[in-house]
Amino acid sequence: MEEGVHWVSKPIAAALSIGFGAIGAGLGIGLLAGKALEALGRNPEAGGLIQQNMILAIAFTEALAIYALVVSILIIFVA
Numbered sequence: 001m002e003e004g005v006h007w008v009s010k011p012i013a014a015a016l017s018i019g020f021g022a023i024g025a026g027l028g029i030g031l032l033a034g035k036a037l038e039a040l041g042r043n044p045e046a047g048g049l050i051q052q053n054m055i056l057a058i059a060f061t062e063a064l065a066i067y068a069l070v071v072s073i074l075i076i077f078v079a
Contacts, residue, residue, distance in 0.1 A: 010076055017071045018068050018072040022065055024064060028061040036051070036053075
């Protein structure tokens with residue numbers, strides 16, 4: 001009986017981990033892009049610096065989504 005529960009819970013846990021990770025990354029990137037566009041609208045001369053910082057922040061936010069993917073793969077294959 002215990003093995004059957006474990007068989008069912010692994011895909012659910014993996015789906016939840018990647019789902020929440022993707023939602024978090026999507027919200028973070030959306031907020032970053034929105035604020036960057038607001039800053040560009042207020043100060044167009046600082047476009048290069050704003051774009052550089054936005055791309056760096058988006059890369060860090062995407063790293064969190066990749067960590068969630070790694071956790072879900074570990075849940076499926078290792079746990």
